[in-house]
Amino acid sequence: MSPFTEARMHLAVELPAAGRHPAAAAWAGLDAARLLTPAHHESLVRTAGHRGLDLVFIPDTFVADVPVLEAVAVAARVAPVVPGIGLVPTATITHTEPFHISKSIATLDIVSGGRAGWEPTVSRTPAEAALFGRKPAAPPDVLWHEAADAVEVVVRLWDSWEDDAVIRDTATGRYVDRDKLHYIDFVGEFFSVKGPSITPRPPQGHPLVAVRADEDEALPVAARWADVVRIAAPDLDAARDARERVRAAVADGGRDPDDVTVLLDVEVHLAADAHRARAELAELDTHAGAPLEPSSVRLLGTASELADLLGAVVRVGAADGVTFVPLVLPTDLNALAEQAVPLLAGRGLFRTGRSGSLRSRFGLSRPANHFAAHSTAPTTPGARS
Amino acid sequence: VSTRKKQIHLGAHFPGVNNTTVWSDPQAGSQTDFSSFVHFAQNAERGLMDFVFLAEGLRLREHRGLIHDLDVVGRPDTFTVLNALAAVTSHIGLAGTINTTFNEPYELAKQWASLDHLSGGRAAWNMVTTSDAFTGENFRRGGFLERSQRYERAAEVVAVTRALWNSYGEPVEHHGPQFDVSGRFPLPPGPQGHPVLIQAGDSAEGRDFAAATADAIFTLHGTLEAGQAFYADVKGRLARHGRSEQDLKVLPGVTFVLGDTDAAAQELAAHIRRQQVSPQTAIAFLEQIWGRELSSYDPDGPLPDVDPDVDNVSISRGRVRHVKDPRVVAQEWRDFSAARGGLSIREVVIEKTGRQSFIGSPRTVAAEMDLFVQGNACDGFILVPHLTPGGLDRFVSDVVPELQDLGSYRTAYPGPTLRDHLGLRHPHAVPLTPSTRQESA
Numbered sequence: 001m002s003p004f005t006e007a008r009m010h011l012a013v014e015l016p017a018a019g020r021h022p023a024a025a026a027w028a029g030l031d032a033a034r035l036l037t038p039a040h041h042e043s044l045v046r047t048a049g050h051r052g053l054d055l056v057f058i059p060d061t062f063v064a065d066v067p068v069l070e071a072v073a074v075a076a077r078v079a080p081v082v083p084g085i086g087l088v089p090t091a092t093i094t095h096t097e098p099f100h101i102s103k104s105i106a107t108l109d110i111v112s113g114g115r116a117g118w119e120p121t122v123s124r125t126p127a128e129a130a131l132f133g134r135k136p137a138a139p140p141d142v143l144w145h146e147a148a149d150a151v152e153v154v155v156r157l158w159d160s161w162e163d164d165a166v167i168r169d170t171a172t173g174r175y176v177d178r179d180k181l182h183y184i185d186f187v188g189e190f191f192s193v194k195g196p197s198i199t200p201r202p203p204q205g206h207p208l209v210a211v212r213a214d215e216d217e218a219l220p221v222a223a224r225w226a227d228v229v230r231i232a233a234p235d236l237d238a239a240r241d242a243r244e245r246v247r248a249a250v251a252d253g254g255r256d257p258d259d260v261t262v263l264l265d266v267e268v269h270l271a272a273d274a275h276r277a278r279a280e281l282a283e284l285d286t287h288a289g290a291p292l293e294p295s296s297v298r299l300l301g302t303a304s305e306l307a308d309l310l311g312a313v314v315r316v317g318a319a320d321g322v323t324f325v326p327l328v329l330p331t332d333l334n335a336l337a338e339q340a341v342p343l344l345a346g347r348g349l350f351r352t353g354r355s356g357s358l359r360s361r362f363g364l365s366r367p368a369n370h371f372a373a374h375s376t377a378p379t380t381p382g383a384r385s
Numbered sequence: 386v387s388t389r390k391k392q393i394h395l396g397a398h399f400p401g402v403n404n405t406t407v408w409s410d411p412q413a414g415s416q417t418d419f420s421s422f423v424h425f426a427q428n429a430e431r432g433l434m435d436f437v438f439l440a441e442g443l444r445l446r447e448h449r450g451l452i453h454d455l456d457v458v459g460r461p462d463t464f465t466v467l468n469a470l471a472a473v474t475s476h477i478g479l480a481g482t483i484n485t486t487f488n489e490p491y492e493l494a495k496q497w498a499s500l501d502h503l504s505g506g507r508a509a510w511n512m513v514t515t516s517d518a519f520t521g522e523n524f525r526r527g528g529f530l531e532r533s534q535r536y537e538r539a540a541e542v543v544a545v546t547r548a549l550w551n552s553y554g555e556p557v558e559h560h561g562p563q564f565d566v567s568g569r570f571p572l573p574p575g576p577q578g579h580p581v582l583i584q585a586g587d588s589a590e591g592r593d594f595a596a597a598t599a600d601a602i603f604t605l606h607g608t609l610e611a612g613q614a615f616y617a618d619v620k621g622r623l624a625r626h627g628r629s630e631q632d633l634k635v636l637p638g639v640t641f642v643l644g645d646t647d648a649a650a651q652e653l654a655a656h657i658r659r660q661q662v663s664p665q666t667a668i669a670f671l672e673q674i675w676g677r678e679l680s681s682y683d684p685d686g687p688l689p690d691v692d693p694d695v696d697n698v699s700i701s702r703g704r705v706r707h708v709k710d711p712r713v714v715a716q717e718w719r720d721f722s723a724a725r726g727g728l729s730i731r732e733v734v735i736e737k738t739g740r741q742s743f744i745g746s747p748r749t750v751a752a753e754m755d756l757f758v759q760g761n762a763c764d765g766f767i768l769v770p771h772l773t774p775g776g777l778d779r780f781v782s783d784v785v786p787e788l789q790d791l792g793s794y795r796t797a798y799p800g801p802t803l804r805d806h807l808g809l810r811h812p813h814a815v816p817l818t819p820s821t822r823q824e825s826a
Contacts, residue, residue, distance in 0.1 A: 036502045036572070038471065062491070068571045070499040076468035077503040080419070096492060099443070099523045100462070107465035111419045131491040133565030161459065166417075170409045173665030176459075178452040181445070194522035196445060196452075200417050200459045 010321030436478030612762025
C-alpha cells in the first residue's frame with residue numbers, strides 16, 4: 001500500500017534565529033539583540049505550532065557567523081508555553097558527552113509532555129576541534145562511527161530506567177526497585193559509559209530521533225536509529241532516489257521502512273510572485289557578498305507554487321513530507337503559516353489536527369524497553385511481593 | 386522600619402536525592418514531573434526569593450555495591466529544567482549545580498550564556514568539583530583527577546568560561562595545564578553580564594577559591610558562633626583578591642519545620658525525623674559508619690558490639706564520605722546511646738544525623754534567621770524543604786511576612802536580574818586582555 005494515497009504528508013520547519021540566508025537579519029532589518037530574546041524564539045515556534053506543523057528543527061553548531069543559542073535550551077524555554085508542536089533540537093556528539101545529551105533530551109521530553117526529539121550531528125572542522133582541544137578533526141567515516149556509538153549510548157540510557165522503576169514502597173522503605181535500573185555497560189572504541197542515567201525514562205520512552213542522511217557515512221546511523229530521516233536533493237527525482245536508498249538501508253538493517261519517515265528539505269522564500277522572490281534573493285545575496293547556493297530543492301515564489309511543488313513531492317514519491325527551510329525569518333514562516341499551510345490542507349496534502357506525543361504524530365508506538373525485554377532476572381520473593 | 390537593616394537573601398533548594406527529602410509522606414509528589422518544579426519555583430517567586438536551586442550528581446549512589454534504593458533516586462537535567470522554568474517565572478534566579486570535571490569549558494560557557502539570555506539575566510552556576518573515578522565511569526573523560534588538582538581545574542574552567550563570555554567579536558586563545566581552547570564564542574554577554582557563580586565547599590581551598598572567584602558561597606549551617614567565625618574568615622579573604630565584602634554572599638543551607646506554636650513545630654520535627662530515618666535507612670547509615678553488612682540488626686535494638694571495619698571505606702559511593710575515624714564515631718554513638726538511657730539504632734541515627742536547622746512558629750523561625758543575618762553569621766540562607774513540591778508553601782505564606790515585618794526582607798524584587806536581587810555588581814564586559822591569557826605549562 002502506498003502511503004501517498006493517505007495524504008499523510010508530514011510538515012516540519014527548520015528555525016534558526018534569523019533564517020537560512022546569512023544576510024537574513026540584516027536584510028530584514030532585524031535587530032541582532034532581538035534574535036537572542038526568548039520572545040523571538042517563542043513567537044517563531046508558536047507560529048509554526050498554530051498551523052499544526054508536526055515539528056520544528058532547531059539547528060545548532062559550535063561555529064557560526066551569527067549568534068547561536070544552544071538549541072536544547074531554546075527548545076526547553078519554549079516547551080512549557082507553546083503547546084502541541086514537536087521540538088527537535090540539534091545536539092552535536094563529536095566533542096560532547098552522550099551521558100549529558102541523553103538526560104537533556106529526556107528532560108526536554110518531560111518539560112514538553114512528550115514532544116521532544118533529537119537531531120544528532122557531527123562536528124567536522126578543525127575550528128570546532130580547537131574549541132575543545134581534546135582531539136583533532138576527523139574524517140566522516142570516523143565521525144559517523146563515533147556518532148553511532150553515541151546514539152546507542154543515548155538511547156540505552158533512556159532505557160536504563162524501566163517505566164515502573166519508582167515504587168515508593170513504604171513497607172520496605174524502598175523508593176525504587178533497583179532491579180528495574182540497569183547499567184548499560186557500553187564499551188566502545190571512542191568511550192565507555194556505565195550508566196544508569198540519572199534521569200528516569202522519558203514520557204515517550206524514546207524521544208524522536210532525526211538523522212540527516214545525505215552522506216553515505218551517515219546512512220548506517222540513520223538506518224539503525226532514526227525515526228525521521230532528513231534528506232536534501234537538487235530535484236524531486238534525486239529525492240526519490242535518496243528516499244529509496246534510505247528505505248533499502250532501513251530494511252537491510254531489519255527494520256520496517258514504513259516506520260521511518262523521510263523528510264525532504266525545501267528552501268523557501270515566498271513573495272507576491274516568483275519574480276519578486278528572485279529579486280529579493282538577489283538583494284540578500286548582495287548583502288551577504290556572495291550568492292547562497294541552494295542546499296536542496298528551492299522554491300522562490302508564491303504559496304500556491306509551493307503547494308504545487310508539494311503536490312509533486314507526493315505524486316512522484318520524493319519524500320514522506322518536507323522540512324521547510326525558510327530563507328528569511330520570521331517573514332517566510334509567517335507566509336508559510338498564513339498562506340501555504342491552509343492551501344495544503346485544502347488540497348488534502350496535509351492532515352491538520354494531529355495531536356498527542358511527537359512519536360504518535362509519526363504513527364510510532366511507545367517502544368519496548370531494551371533492558372526490560374532482555375531481563376531474565378527472577379523476581380525476588382518476600383519483600384518484592 | 387529602618388531601611389538600613391541588613392537584608393536577608395533566600396534561595397530555594399528543590400528537594401534532592403538524600404534522606405532529607407521525605408518521599409513516603411502522603412503529601413509528597415513527583416520528583417520528576419515538570420509540574421513539581423513549576424509549583425516549587427512559582428511559589429519561591431511569590432516569596433520574592435533570590436533563586437531556586439537544583440542540585441545534580443552524575444552517578445546514582447551505591448551502597449554495598451548496589452544502587453541505593455531507600456532515598457529519592459534520579460532527577461531531570463539541570464540546564465533543561467532551568468530553561469523551562471524561565472518560561473513560567475519572571476524574576477526569580479535560576480541556579481543549578483554543574484560539575485567542572487565532567488564538562489568542557491566551551492560547552493559550559495555556551496550553555497550558561499544561553500540560559501542567561503533566555504531567562505533575561507537570571508542564571509547562577511553552582512560549581513562543584515569532583516575527583517571521583519566512580520562518577521567518571523559515565524564520561525568520555527573517564528574520571529580520575531588528583532584531589533589537589535580539583536580546584537586547579539575549577540579555577541581554569543572559570544578563567545576560560547569568563548574569557549569566552551567577555552570575548553564576543555574577538556577570538557579567544559587559552560593554553561593552560563588543563564585546557565587548550567582557541568576560537569570564537571558565538572554569544573555576547575547576557576543581561577546580567579555574567580551568570581552568578583556559586584561555590585559549594587567549606588575547605589580552606591574551597592574558601593580561597595570562593596574568595597577569588599565566586600559571588601556566593603553555599604556552606605554548612607551550624608551555631609551562631611561557628612557561622613560568625615566562618616563569615617569573618619571568608620569575608621576576610623576577599624581583600625587579598627581586590628574584592629569587597631559585598632561581592633561574596635555567604636548562604637548556608639538550612640532546613641526548617643513550622644508549626645502554629647513552637648511546641649507543635651517541635652512535635653512535627655520529631656515526626657519528620659522519623660520519616661527521614663526509616664528503619665531501613667537507619668541500618669544503611671550504620672553500615673556506612675561500620676563498613677559492614679548489618680542487615681540482621683534490629684533498628685529498634687541496640688547498636689552493634691562489633692567494631693567498624695576500617696578497611697572497608699567504599700561501602701557507600703557517590704556521596705560525600707565521612708572523614709572521621711569510624712571507630713571513634715562508633716564509640717561516640719555508643720556513649721550517646723548509653724547516656725540517653727539506651728537509645729536504639731534508629732533513635733541514635735535520628736539524633737546524630739541532621740536535625741532540622743530552624744524549628745518553631747513562623748515568628749520564632751523568622752526571628753532566629755534574622756539573628757543569624759544581623760549577627761553576621763551569614764547573608765541569608767538556602768532553604769532545603771523536606772517535601773516536594775509543597776515544602777516551601779508555608780514558609781512563603783507565613784515566614785516571609787514575618788521577615789518583612791522585621792524590616793529584613795524585600796517587599797518587591799529590586800530589578801530584573803539575579804545580580805540585582807543579590808546586590809552584586811554587573812561585571813563590565815571587556816574584551817580578552819593579555820593579562821587573562823595563560824601560557825602553556
